[in-house]
Amino acid sequence: MIWHTQGSGKSIVMVLLAKWILENKPNARVVIVTDRDELDKQIEGVFTAASHPMTRASSGRDLMTQLGQATPRLLCSLVHKFGRKGVDDFEQFIKDLEAQPCLTVGEIFVFVDECHRTQSGKLHRTMKALMPNAVFIGFTGTPLLKQDKQTSLEVFGGYIHTYKFSEGVEDGVVLDLIYEARDIDQRLGSEDKIDTWFDVKTRGLNDWQKAALREQWGTMQNVLSSRSRMDRVVEDIIFDFSVKPRLSNERGNAILVASSIYEACKYFELFQKTPFKGKCAVITSYNPQAKDITLEDTGANTETDKESIYTSYTTLLKNTGMANTEAYEDHAKKMFKDQPVNMKLLVVVDKLLTGFDAPSCTYLYIDKKMQDHGLFQAICRTNRLDGEDKDFGYVVDYKDLFKKVENAIAVYTSELDHSSGGVDPEILLQDRMTRGRERLDNALEAIAMLCEPVAPPKGELEHIHYFCGNTEIPEDLKAHETQRAALYKATVALVRAYANIADELGNAGYNETDIKRINKDLDSYLKLREIIRNAAGESLDLKAYEADMRHLIDTYIEADAPRKISPFDDMPLLDLIVKTGIANAINSLPDGLKGNKNAVAETIENNVRSKIIKEHLNDPAYYDKMSAILDEIIKFRKEQAENYEEYLKKIAELARRVEAGQAENTPEQLDTPGLRALYNNLRPKAAADPSLAYAGVAQDPMLDLAIRIDETVKQTRPDGWRGVQAKENVIKAALYGILQDVTEVERIFLIIEKQREY
Structure with a gap:
């Protein structure tokens, strides 16, 4: 598998790898398999743009027909095209394919895109049975969470290469x-009206049906889709688009x-x-x-x-x-x-x-x-x-x-192989089928025990008597409600347990007789559930109530304008301090921090320090000075704990200076970040002694030197010079003509390299 994070160029890696394979292996064929039409079209577009047109297969049969010929060498297909409808015995279907795989020409490489999704199920097994000698390489833009990893590692093996989200952000590849x-x-506008409405509308229903209706429409999902709330979301988005x-x-x-x-x-x-x-x-x-x-x-x-x-x-x-x-x-x-x-x-x-x-x-x-x-x-x-x-x-x-x-x-942003905590992934790999089988066996046993008391010969009528009671006794249906609820719950548990390993019952250790028995039992219990629901009059078609319930939600649920609840709003803490002041910044901190002065202080200090470190290379002299001031303020806080208000004033002022990136008395000629950085770093004495900062043009010939270097770099820099040694040397040569010192050239070049304007 190759895991390259979302947006980092996974499709380009596919193009380059396919190009290399096709150029270096004369008999190679490459098949790109995706699981969505959108991705299929996108991959085709990327390859075509890279001057590698590919053939899209119209069906699984079409793909295998083309692979049975020497050309084309580059193809793409949707994974679903490998499926076959109407297969009752999937295990036998796979065995038949494995006994007579399709004849393919050449050395087949299959690139499986988004390999953590559908490719790990029946469709993937079909692909491998059809092309047993192919090399399968899985590509994913997301790491494998534990539940996916168990399956995907079995199918593809380990990682060839990973490129994580945090690495992409650090490299500037993604944001x-x-x-x-x-x-x-x-909030409910009128609880009384809602209760009255519900009683009138459900007068003809029994308790079970009323409960089902309440459960469906009383969920947060339906409450959250009220018309009033949706109006607020729409207004909120419209407002964002204006500001x-x-x-x-x-x-x-x-x-x-x-x-x-x-x-x-x-x-x-x-x-x-x-x-x-x-x-x-x-x-x-x-x-x-x-x-x-x-x-x-x-x-x-x-x-x-x-x-x-x-x-x-x-x-x-x-x-x-x-x-x-x-x-x-x-x-x-x-x-x-x-x-x-x-x-x-x-x-x-x-x-x-x-x-x-x-x-x-x-x-x-x-x-x-x-x-x-x-x-x-x-x-x-x-x-x-x-x-x-x-x-x-x-x-x-x-x-x-x-x-x-x-x-x-x-x-x-983690390394996922072994750092996800809990049980070691290798143990889970070995354990997955065992646990899946255990869960299915338990579900089958639980529902069988639930039906055990049913009188012989355990036909439909006996089950109805047990779960619904005697129809001649009016109270009996209500009295047996607990048994029915347990049956409905146990059936759901069985369906879920079966679905987890339905594609791999053979791998879980069940033989063909077991699989047939399980499928038969599942079918009979599902039918039993419907029989009991009908017998109890508890099969409820909710469609007739939909429009009324929507009207209820839209009429009586009122929504307020959205309010922000995230700890720091949508701006960094440093911006909060600069733009709204220290008091508002502290109020924006999570409640657990506000009452702890040291916690507040350290949170602010860490934010300031982080900004200094981040910006340091842009202007080492200036940010060294800011770092020294921060150290003094921290020392002040610890030595004079009682003078907390004065501390907050000092740290707020420092935050403003760090964010501004320049001193207030900066000469007006230094009107760009690059010029200011050159000036600050050409003046080591001023950098060491804040009292000397920006002493004035007449006393400071370094101002002319900074302007001269700035103009020279702008005149001599080649296009795309960063990272290209020959082009960088052009700038260094021009700098040497001014500074006449190799060490000083290298020092100042590092400053220039960090300035966007150059």
């Missing part, structure tokens, strides 16, 4: 991320992640009533078809969620004149990438959160519960380089995912 959590308080850098100057744009297609459509409709009309699109891949709503009509003059989605999309396609969803989405994505001023916002659910690179994308608004790979890949949509005015990717979170973001960043 760092700034996170901001925003909370929208919601935030990159958004307000129309160089950048944003993606909003919604929790469902229904919510995405509602958000889109809300944005159409704002200045974003015509400059916003919804991307979900949903294609409206009449069959989607044929069973949705409840007889009332209201829409279910599916009907609402269908109406939104048919209206959208009609208004845009697009033939289908694919054409509409392709147009919107192109506009988003090429004309951010004309396509400000994309509303998505799952699509575009991986494999979609748009450098203009600067903000990601998350209104969906996410974690692990999905969360990290999503927030990395914003970290692509796009000119000097894009310093960070911004993540605005409306679902309080801060801990999950922290954990994701920690994981993605």
Whole structure:
């Protein structure tokens, strides 16, 4: 496997590696396999742009036909094209393929993109059975979390090379991320009205059905999709576009992640009533078809969620004149990438959160519960380089995912092989199948024990009697509710345990007889659950209640304007001190710090020290001076603990000086950072003694020297000189003509190298 972090050029590595293989191995063939059409098109585009056109396979059969010929040498395919519908016995299907693999010409290398996803299941096993002699190289932009690692390491082996997120940021290949959590308080406008509504609407339902309805619609998910709350999110985003850098100057744009297609459509409709009309699109891949709503009509003059989605999309396609969803989405994505001023916002659910690179994308608004790979890949949509005015990717979170973001960043900057804590990965590798089998066996045993008391011959009627009671006794159905709830819960546990290792029952140690028995038992228990639900009258079609529940949520749940809840807002602490003053900066610290003077002090000092270290090479003399002043202030704090207010004044003043990067009495001729750095570092005495700083032009001939060096560098520097020795020597030679000292040339050259203006 090759793990190169999101946005660092993984596709380019594929191109270079494929090019090297094809040039150095005359009989080699390279197949690029992806799991999404978006990625498939992107990979093809990258190879074509690099003058390596490739052939896209239209189906699995087409791919194998082409591999059975000597050409083409470079192909790409979707992994799903290796699947085969209607396979009842997958293990036998694989055995048949392995006995008679496809005949391929040449030495086959298969590059599997995003190898932590679907390629580790049935489809991947099919690929390997079809091409048993191929070399498989897995590429991923995300590290393998433990649950993925267990499977992927078995399939691909270890890492060939890793390039982590933190390394990409440090090298300037991708941007760092700034996170901001925003909370929208919601409250019930009238609890009495809601209770009355619920009682009237559910009068014909039993307790179990009422509980099911309460559970579905009382979840936070539905509360958080109230119309009032969505209005607040829309207003919040519109406001950001008028005040935030990159958004307000129309160089950048944003993606909003919604929790469902229904919510995405509602958000889109809300944005159409704002200045974003015509400059916003919804991307979900949903294609409206009449069959989607044929069973949705409840007889009332209201829409279910599916009907609402269908109406939104048919209206959208009609208004845009697009033939289908694919054409509409392709147009919107192109506009988003090429004309951010004309396509400000994309509303998505799952699509575009991986494999979609748009450098203009600067903000990601998350209104969906996410974690692990999905969360990290999503927030990395914003970290692509796009000119000097894009310093960070911004993540605005409306679902309080801060801990999950922290954990994701920690994981993605760690070495993952052995540092993820807990049980050693190798032990988990050996243990995974054993644990999966143990869980499935336990689930089967639990549901069997639950049904054990059913009277012989244990047919449908006996099960109904046991779980529903005697229909002649009115209280019996209620009395047996506990047994039914236990059955429903045990069936869910069985389905989940089975799904975890369904593709690998043979590898888990089950023989063919066991597998047939397990599949038969699973089927019978699922049928039993439906029989009992129907017998108890507990099969509840919730569609008839959807529109009423939506009206309830939109009418009675009120949302406040978003408020920021992240510890430091969206600016570094040093900026807070400089722009808003020390008091506001301290108030922005987490509550646990505010009451501890030493903790506050050390937090501020660490921020100042970090800035000094970061900027030191730009102007060593100036920042050495700032570092010395910081040391004095820390000493003052420790020696005069009672004079805390004076300490805060001193540290606030230092923070302003560090952030400014120059002294207040700087000569006006030094009007660029480069000139100031040259001047400061040509004057070692002034650097050592702050009292001598900027003594005045008449007393300081070094001012003329700094200006002369500045003009000389600007006149002699070749294009692209950094890192090219011959070009760097041109500048050094010009410096030597002025300084006449090799050591001094090397010292000053390091200062010049760090100045962007040169």
